[in-house]
Structure formats: C-alpha cells, structure tokens
Amino acid sequence: MRRGLKPYQHxxxxxxxxxxDGVYSRVTSASLTxxxxxxxxxxxxxxxxxxxxxRPVMMYSIGKDxxxxxxxxxKAFFPSxxxxxxxxxxxxxxxxxxxxxxxxxxxxxxxxxxxxTNPEGLANGINPFDHGSSRFTxxxxxxxxxxxxxxxxxxxxxxxxxxxEEKSRAxxxxxxxxxxxxxxxPKNQRPELWRxxxxxxxPGESMRVFPISNWTELDVWTYIYSEGIELPTLYYAKERPVxxxxxxxxxVDDERFRLEPxxxxxxxxxxxxxxxxxxxxxxxxxxxxxxxxxxxxxxxSRTSEREGRLIDSDSVGSMEKKKQEGYF
Amino acid sequence: xxxxxxxPDTDISLWxxxxxxxxxxxxxxxxxxxxxxxxLIGRLLYDSQLILDDQLASLKKESHNRTVGEExxxxxxxxxxxxxxxxxxxxxxxxxxxxxxxxxxFIVADTPGHxxxxxxxATGASNADLALVLIDARKGVLTQTRRHSFILSxxxxxxxxxxxxxxxxxxxxxxxFDRIVAEYRAFAAPLGFKTLAAIPVSALRGDNILAKSDRTxxxxxxxxxxxxxxxxxxxxxxxxKLRFPVQWVNRPNLDFRGFxxxxxxGIVAVGDEVLIASSRKPxxxxxxxxxxxxxxxxxxxxxxxxxLDREVDISRGDMLSHAGETPEFSNQFQARVVWMxxxxxxxxxxxxxxxxxxxxxxxxxDLKFRTNVNTLEQTAATKVDLNEVATVTIAxxxxxxxxxxxxxxxxxxxxxxxxxxxxxxxxxxxEFGLRRAQNLTYQSFDVNREVRAQMKGQSPKIVWFTGLxxxxxxxxxxxxxxxxxxxxRHAYILDxxxxxxxxxxxxxxxxxxxxxxxxxxxxxAKLMADAGxxxxxxxxxxxxxxxxxxREIAGDIDFVEVYVxxxxxxxxxxxxxxxxxxxxxxxxxxxTGIDSPFEPPSTPDxxxxxxxxxxxxxxxxxxxxxxx
Numbered sequence: 001m002r003r004g005l006k007p008y009q010h011x012x013x014x015x016x017x018x019x020x021d022g023v024y025s026r027v028t029s030a031s032l033t034x035x036x037x038x039x040x041x042x043x044x045x046x047x048x049x050x051x052x053x054x055r056p057v058m059m060y061s062i063g064k065d066x067x068x069x070x071x072x073x074x075k076a077f078f079p080s081x082x083x084x085x086x087x088x089x090x091x092x093x094x095x096x097x098x099x100x101x102x103x104x105x106x107x108x109x110x111x112x113x114x115x116x117t118n119p120e121g122l123a124n125g126i127n128p129f130d131h132g133s134s135r136f137t138x139x140x141x142x143x144x145x146x147x148x149x150x151x152x153x154x155x156x157x158x159x160x161x162x163x164x165e166e167k168s169r170a171x172x173x174x175x176x177x178x179x180x181x182x183x184x185x186p187k188n189q190r191p192e193l194w195r196x197x198x199x200x201x202x203p204g205e206s207m208r209v210f211p212i213s214n215w216t217e218l219d220v221w222t223y224i225y226s227e228g229i230e231l232p233t234l235y236y237a238k239e240r241p242v243x244x245x246x247x248x249x250x251x252v253d254d255e256r257f258r259l260e261p262x263x264x265x266x267x268x269x270x271x272x273x274x275x276x277x278x279x280x281x282x283x284x285x286x287x288x289x290x291x292x293x294x295x296x297x298x299x300x301s302r303t304s305e306r307e308g309r310l311i312d313s314d315s316v317g318s319m320e321k322k323k324q325e326g327y328f
Numbered sequence: 329x330x331x332x333x334x335x336p337d338t339d340i341s342l343w344x345x346x347x348x349x350x351x352x353x354x355x356x357x358x359x360x361x362x363x364x365x366x367x368l369i370g371r372l373l374y375d376s377q378l379i380l381d382d383q384l385a386s387l388k389k390e391s392h393n394r395t396v397g398e399e400x401x402x403x404x405x406x407x408x409x410x411x412x413x414x415x416x417x418x419x420x421x422x423x424x425x426x427x428x429x430x431x432x433x434f435i436v437a438d439t440p441g442h443x444x445x446x447x448x449x450a451t452g453a454s455n456a457d458l459a460l461v462l463i464d465a466r467k468g469v470l471t472q473t474r475r476h477s478f479i480l481s482x483x484x485x486x487x488x489x490x491x492x493x494x495x496x497x498x499x500x501x502x503x504x505f506d507r508i509v510a511e512y513r514a515f516a517a518p519l520g521f522k523t524l525a526a527i528p529v530s531a532l533r534g535d536n537i538l539a540k541s542d543r544t545x546x547x548x549x550x551x552x553x554x555x556x557x558x559x560x561x562x563x564x565x566x567x568x569k570l571r572f573p574v575q576w577v578n579r580p581n582l583d584f585r586g587f588x589x590x591x592x593x594g595i596v597a598v599g600d601e602v603l604i605a606s607s608r609k610p611x612x613x614x615x616x617x618x619x620x621x622x623x624x625x626x627x628x629x630x631x632x633x634x635x636l637d638r639e640v641d642i643s644r645g646d647m648l649s650h651a652g653e654t655p656e657f658s659n660q661f662q663a664r665v666v667w668m669x670x671x672x673x674x675x676x677x678x679x680x681x682x683x684x685x686x687x688x689x690x691x692x693x694d695l696k697f698r699t700n701v702n703t704l705e706q707t708a709a710t711k712v713d714l715n716e717v718a719t720v721t722i723a724x725x726x727x728x729x730x731x732x733x734x735x736x737x738x739x740x741x742x743x744x745x746x747x748x749x750x751x752x753x754x755x756x757x758x759e760f761g762l763r764r765a766q767n768l769t770y771q772s773f774d775v776n777r778e779v780r781a782q783m784k785g786q787s788p789k790i791v792w793f794t795g796l797x798x799x800x801x802x803x804x805x806x807x808x809x810x811x812x813x814x815x816x817r818h819a820y821i822l823d824x825x826x827x828x829x830x831x832x833x834x835x836x837x838x839x840x841x842x843x844x845x846x847x848x849x850x851x852x853a854k855l856m857a858d859a860g861x862x863x864x865x866x867x868x869x870x871x872x873x874x875x876x877x878x879r880e881i882a883g884d885i886d887f888v889e890v891y892v893x894x895x896x897x898x899x900x901x902x903x904x905x906x907x908x909x910x911x912x913x914x915x916x917x918x919x920t921g922i923d924s925p926f927e928p929p930s931t932p933d934x935x936x937x938x939x940x941x942x943x944x945x946x947x948x949x950x951x952x953x954x955x956x
Contacts, residue, residue, distance in 0.1 A: 032629045034433045040630055044589075048575065075631075078633070079584060080578050164426045190751060191450075191755070192752075195455075195590075196741065200745055201750060214426075216426045222347045292340040292341070
C-alpha cells in the first residue's frame with residue numbers, strides 16, 4: 001500500500017462522491033491538471049481510432065510507454081474490452097522477463113495478443129552478434145513489422161511514440177499517414193487542426209496513430225506512479241549479470257550471449273531506462289529500486305532517454321531515415 | 329510483478345504531487361525566419377535545463393560553421409527537426425516542443441514564418457491558448473507581423489505576447505521598444521485580443537527570458553518565462569453550455585449501452601435531461617461511467633461514457649446538450665476558410681466536411697469574398713488558392729450540429745477533405761448558421777414526379793455520358809434518343825451545343841467555369857427528370873469531382889454514368905470538328921486530352937468501348953441495358 005500523498009488517484013474502493021470532490025475542486029479553480037488533460041486527449045484519440053478504422057491494431061512493446069498505452073486503452077473502452085488486438089513484434093532476443101510479463105498482462109486484462117517473428121529472419125538465424133545492430137533491426141523489426149501489418153491487413157497501427165523523444169518525432173502528426181509501402185513522407189503531411197483528425201484512407205494506405213504524442217518522459221513516469229500501472233521489474237535496480245562493452249553495460253540474459261575470450265559477467269546493481277533486445281539495450285548503474293527513486297534519479301540525470309538505444313547514434317537524421325523506410 | 333512502491337519520503341511525494349498538479353499552457357510562436365524564433369525556443373529549453381548532456385554534445389558538434397551565441401551553441405538546431413530543413417536552414421512545418429517549470433507544463437508549437445505560413449500558423453494556433461509574436465527590434469512591425477496577428481484573430485487566439493527580440497542589437501534602447509509597442513498596439517486594437525503584453529528580449533544572450541535583465545533597467549514588466557508561468561488563459565469551458573459529441577457507442581453486451589465521448593464544454597450530471605441534436609428527443613443521464621468508478625458529474629475536457637435511462641437512437645456524430653441550450657442544427661452556414669492545398673477551392677465542388685465526430689459531404693455554395701491576409705482588404709473571387717482566407721457559405725448533405733466558432737472552437741471548427749485523395753484541403757471556422765435552409769420547405773404538390781412519370785409511361789432517369797471529345801458520346805446519345813422516341817418514350821439530349829450557346833454562354837473554359845457549367849447542366853437535368861423525362865446528358869465532364877457532384881444533385885433520381893471509353897488516338901484521328909488539330913497547334917487552350925487531363929470514372933455504371941464497336945451497336949447495347 002502506498003502512503004503519503006496520492007495525487008488525484010481514483011481507486012476502486014473510494015466513493016464516487018469523494019472522487020468527484022477531488023476533481024471538482026481543481027476544475028472549478030482553473031481546469032483539469034496537465035495529466036488529466038493528457039489522459040483525456042489520449043483516450044479521445046484511441047476512441048477515434050476504434051470508431052474510424054476497420055482493422056486497427058495496437059503495437060505492444062512491453063515497455064513503460066506501451067504499458068501506459070495499454071492502461072489508457074482499457075480506460076477508453078471500459079466496460080468494453082479493448083476492441084482491437086495488440087501486436088508484439090518478437091525478435092526472439094527480448095529479455096525473458098518481458099515475454100513473461102507480456103503473457104501475464106494478456107491473461108490478466110483479456111486482450112487479444114498477436115506475436116509475430118520474421119520467419120525468414122528466424123530461418124536464417126539473424127542475430128545481433130553476427131549481423132550487426134542495423135541489419136538485425138532492419139530484418140527482425142522493420143521488415144517484421146511490415147509483414148505483420150500486411151498479413152493482418154491493418155489499416156491503423158497505434159504506437160507509443162512521443163514527440164519529445166527525438167527531433168524528427170517533434171513534427172510527427174498524431175494521425176500519421178503512410179502510403180501502401182508503409183513509408184512516411186515528411187513533406188506531405190496532413191495538417192492537424194483542433195482535435196479534428198482526418199482518418200480517411202485510400203485502398204492499401206494505412207495510418208500510424210500516436211495517442212501519447214504530447215506526453216513527456218516525466219509525464220509517463222508520474223502517470224505510472226499516480227495510476228499504479230504495472231511494469232516489468234527490469235525498470236528498477238537489482239543485481240544483474242552484466243558485461244561492459246565500449247562503455248555500455250549489457251545484461252547476459254540467456255546462454256545465447258557470446259562472451260569474448262576472458263570476459264565474465266559481473267553482478268552489478270543496474271536498471272534499464274528502455275526495454276528492447278537484451279544484447280542491444282544498455283543498462284545503467286543505479287540503486288533506484290522504487291518508482292519515486294527512479295523518477296528522482298531520472299530528474300537528476302543528464303542524458304536523454306534514447307541514448308541507451310544503439311540504433312540512433314549512427315548519423316544525424318538516422319531516425320528520420322528509418323521512419324521513411326517504415327520503422328515505427 | 330508490479331513495481332514495489334516505497335514508503336515514500338515526504339519530499340518525493342510532495343514533489344510528485346506538484347508534478348501531477350501542474351497546469352498546462354499550449355502556446356505558439358510566430359515570426360519570420362530572421363526574427364530568431366527557433367533561437368528563442370532553443371533558449372527556453374536551454375534555460376529550463378532541459379538540454380541533456382548527450383544532446384548538448386551533439387549540438388556543439390552540429391553548431392560548427394553556424395552563427396552561435398555566447399554559449400557556443402546555435403539554439404535553433406534544437407528545434408529544426410528534419411534533415412531537409414537543416415540543409416536549407418529554414419523551418420518548413422509545425423514542430424511541437426515541451427518544457428516545464430515548477431508551475432506549469434508548456435507545449436510549444438513552433439510554426440514557420442517562411443513558406444506556407446498561413447497553413448502552418450493556422451494549424452499551430454488551433455490548439456494554442458497564447459501566441460508569442462516575434463519582432464526584430466531592428467525592423468519593427470512588418471507586413472508579416474500584421475499577417476500573423478490576423479491569422480491569430482481568425483483562429484481565435486486570445487492572448488498575445490509581443491516579443492521584441494534582438495534588443496541587444498539596438499543597444500537596449502527604450503525609445504525603440506516603446507515605438508514598436510505603440511505601433512503594434514494601434515494595429516492590434518481591432519483584432520480582439522484579451523491580453524497583450526510586450527517584452528524586450530535577446531534570445532541569443534538571454535535577456536528578460538528567465539529574469540529581469542540588468543541591461544534593460546527601464547523595463548518594468550515581467551520577464552518572459554515568469555509571465556508565461558502566471559498568465560491565466562484557461563477559458564473556463566465548464567461554464568459554457570453542455571456539448572457532448574458522441575464519439576463511440578460502447579456496447580460490450582446486451583445489458584450495457586453507453587455513449588463514449590469527451591465533454592466539449594459545460595457540465596453533465598447524473599439526473600440531467602439531455603436532448604439529442606438530430607432527433608430532438610430527450611433522455612435522462614442515468615450513469616457517468618469511467619474505469620475509475622462512476623462519477624456524479626463530468627466537466628469540459630473529461631472523457632467519459634454516458635448511460636441514458638431509455639432506448640434512444642444515437643450514433644457516432646450525434647451531439648447531446650441540455651434542453652433550451654441546444655446547438656444549431658442546420659445544413660447551411662457561413663464560415664471563414666483557410667485553404668491549405670495546392671488545388672484551389674471552387675464553389676460547387678463537393679468535399680467531405682469533418683466537424684467534431686461528424687463527417688458529411690459538403691459544398692461551398694457561395695464565395696462571398698477573399699481577405700488579403702496582408703492588408704485585410706476584402707476582394708471578390710471565383711476560387712480560393714493555397715494560404716488564402718475566404719468567407720463562404722457551405723451547404724452540407726444533411727444537417728449537422730454546431731456552434732459559432734467564437735462561442736465554441738471545438739464545435740465550430742471543421743476541416744474539408746478531398747473526396748478522392750483524402751487530403752486535408754482546408755480548415756474553417758463557422759460564423760453563423762443560415763436559418764434559411766430550415767425554413768425553406770419545398771411545397772408539396774399533389775402532382776408529383778411519380779404522377780408525371782406515370783402519365784408518360786416511363787421511369788425518368790438521367791443518363792450521363794462522359795468521354796473525350798470525338799469519343800462518340802453525341803452519336804450514341806442521338807441514336808438512343810431516336811430509338812426511345814420510336815418506343816413512344818419522352819427523352820431529351822443536353823449537350824455542349826444546346827447549353828453552351830444559351831444558358832451557359834457567360835461561362836468560359838477555366839476550371840472554375842467548367843465546374844459551374846456542370847453544376848448548371850446537372851440542375852437542369854434534374855428539373856427535366858422531375859418533369860418525367862429521360863435526360864441524356866452528353867458532356868466531356870473530365871473531372872471525377874464534377875461527375876460526383878452531378879450525381880449528388882440528381883438526389884433520388886435514377887442516375888446512370890456511361891463512360892464512352894475511346895482511345896485518344898482514335899478520337900484524334902476522327903477529329904469531327906477539327907478541334908484536336910487546333911489544340912495541337914496551340915490555338916485552343918485547356919483542351920481535354922491534350923493540355924488538360926481527363927480523369928476516367930472509377931466506378932462507371934457502364935463502359936462503352938468506342939474504339940471497338942460502332943455507335944449503332946453501342947446504342948443498342950445501352951438500350952438493352954437500361955430499364956425504362
């Protein structure tokens with residue numbers, strides 16, 4: 001049980017009137033708090049997707065942004081179940097805990113889960129050790145995503161990207177149009193005014209939808225805190241077996257990890273700021289073992305979130321290139 | 329597997345409480361490329377200590393060969409996101425940036441002052457409560473300052489901060505600042521801004537951004553960031569009339585039927601009687617459902633699900649309000665539109681209109697005037713080009729619920745979408761509904777279309793021939809008319825010759841004139857069919873949009889689109905009127921097939937191949953296919 005201040009949290013056992021009192025005192029003084037506004041905006045976007053598209057799907061990457069998205073989707077359609085499936089692109093190199101967490105969530109919240117792995121990539125044994133991060137990412141993530149979207153004939157794919165993550169994302173629309181080959185044309189984006197979204201598509205085209213576009217990393221964390229959203233424990237510090245390679249701490253999550261001659265995993269107190277393929281995800285040394293501690297540590301830290309993802313550091317504009325090729 | 333939550337120490341809890349309880353301010357910045365807009369936003373991020381170590385390192389690397397401030401950084405690099413823009417050194421789209429202080433979270437829309445300014449500014453302004461209007465202290469109030477301010481007033485931004493930038497380059501001169509501010513205040517007086525503050529700053533050097541600068545001791549106002557932190561901009565939308573647009577019908581099982589949506593304005597409470605805009609039927613709110621438990625009331629901005637006390641017909645697009653405070657419900661209104669597409673807007677053309685959750689076909693029925701965004705002068709026009717602003721009347725295919733934009737932006741702002749490409753072509757703000765449409769009810773005669781048709785022993789219809797000049801449309805139509813007359817039926821041909829020389833002789837061959845040409849022909853065809861005739865319309869009608877318009881004008885009259893598909897080479901070889909020769913020689917401009925496109929119908933009712941069969945065979949085929 002949490003003690004101390006609980007910012008505007010509604011709990012199941014509190015009476016409706018008490019909940020109302022909390023909300024009302026704020027809205028009459030000014031308006032909703034920024035987290036309440038963001039939540040309502042995201043819920044409206046999710047409902048717009050369900051109402052406007054024939055075959056929507058929600059990307060589920062098991063990380064904190066996905067967890068927020070899942071929570072928002074449950075709220076948006078309550079008491080109905082989420083009216084579209086969740087899609088996980090499984091490279092087969094995710095942390096083991098992520099897969100267990102994913103299956104537990106699907107069981108608990110009763111959503112349809114689709115897991116897709118690129119069959120050719122799997123047959124050819126594509127892995128981050130032999131094929132390099134960019135080739136591995138292209139085959140097992142970008143191409144796999146396209147395969148899954150084509151196979152499901154999905155006309156809208158909901159993702160958890162935020163505009164504050166990276167410069168090229170700052171200009172991304174909330175409803176982002178993709179042509180029949182899933183490519184993004186940054187010069188030909190539809191203007192988005194007010195909350196009126198143009199959801200119209202021609203045959204073969206699709207939409208990527210980003211309901212938490214206007215959230216920052218801090219918003220995500222404070223929302224997780226105030227709503228009590230479950231996350232994989234990889235986010236908080238624990239002794240884990242890691243090796244250090246060119247300044248990056250990599251966790252040895254299973255026996256497929258290739259140790260260099262003379263290299264041996266060390267037990268260190270580490271945690272992860274983002275989750276992905278374990279050989280490509282850098283851990284940070286940390287003692288933050290609780291949510292408030294993580295948030296405090298994040299506030300004090302001086303590096304941006306995506307630094308732990310190795311794909312972004314290739315060149316200026318690398319994310320933009322990846323998006324034009326169909327990366328989420 | 330959930331995160332263990334610590335026994336929070338009070339400091340962390342208080343800090344988190346503060347984070348969750350912050351208010352939100354959305355603002356946009358406008359100014360031209362040289363006014364230092366991107367530099368100002370970069371400065372705000374830098375001064376809010378939001379630039380992290382790795383970003384700072386890559387920034388310093390990228391700042392090489394560029395104009396930099398005292399910190400050795402080109403701040404504009406922080407906000408210019410796309411590669412193409414970095415290469416050209418200009419901002420060409422709207423970018424969203426985030427920063428926060430202890431008081432507030434800010435979402436900044438950075439809109440360009442260069443290309444496509446109107447389109448992008450209108451987009452950025454549509455979700456902003458406040459605008460920073462940048463002025464270069466060396467240049468003062470410019471045409472573009474006026475343009476930006478007009479667009480702000482058009483979109484209804486009520487709070488403006490005049491940021492007089494580069495004051496350092498004017499030696500921090502008080503008189504310069506005062507002169508600029510006085511000029512701007514005089515100009516902006518009629519634009520209806522609720523608040524207008526002016527601040528002298530240097531974005532490059534950081535003067536009057538976070539704190540008062542020693543270099544402007546004469547300035548007695550509030551510096552920029554403290555001003556943004558404290559200004560009260562939130563219109564209390566809870567005080568407005570209740571507007572609840574139904575977004576999604578929530579039906580998990582037979583026992584539950586709820587209506588999900590976001591309260592656009594006002595307050596809805598359990599026990600309230602609400603009225604459904606489309607049917608005017610009442611119902612009482614039984615529950616307000618959320619996953620966190622039922623609420624007694626929901627206020628503007630909250631996303632909830634309403635359960636009503638009775639079975640009523642409600643679907644997505646309906647709007648709920650309190651009785652006596654209903655929105656307008658009409659199929660005609662006057663609006664101002666900002667055009668955002670290379671393809672101009674023409675009266676008579678059909679678009680899709682989306683307002684809130686309502687989506688309907690709509691037509692611009694009258695273009696009253698165009699407003700020059702630089703001079704505010706109003707001029708007559710026949711079309712609206714990219715980045716232009718015009719005042720128009722719009723008719724929708726069925727009535728929609730709306731309010732004047734000035735009273736409610738969420739129920740008075742709409743977009744127009746192309747019916748073929750699905751591109752967003754323009755945005756509009758409703759000025760007022762036209763009640764004419766509601767009062768004008770067609771007199772119902774005892775003699776109606778059915779009666780007239782029965783007298784003639786036929787079912788009236790419009791057969792619309794489309795195809796290139798020389799494709800054989802008129803030949804087929806003539807043969808069909810003869811055949812029908814021989815059958816004892818009443819038919820009539822409308823073609824270019826009998827319409828262009830009379831009814832439409834005032835029309836030329838520009839795109840706007842062609843649209844009007846088709847509209848008139850379609851209206852005449854409708855009247856003739858209503859009189860009981862079989863109308864054969866033989867027009868090149870090269871554009872899908874116009875053919876669609878003709879079909880819509882026909883309404884419930886049977887409409888058959890016949891595509892006479894004859895290859896261009898065949899038509900050109902026939903050249904019955906010598907027109908292709910003249911077009912090739914450059915004597916005729918805008919000739920379909922030569923220097924003007926023909927859009928083949930995507931879903932014609934019948935295709936006749938004029939290159940493969942003779943007109944006699946084709947008209948027989950058509951006669952056999954049509955049912956009279």
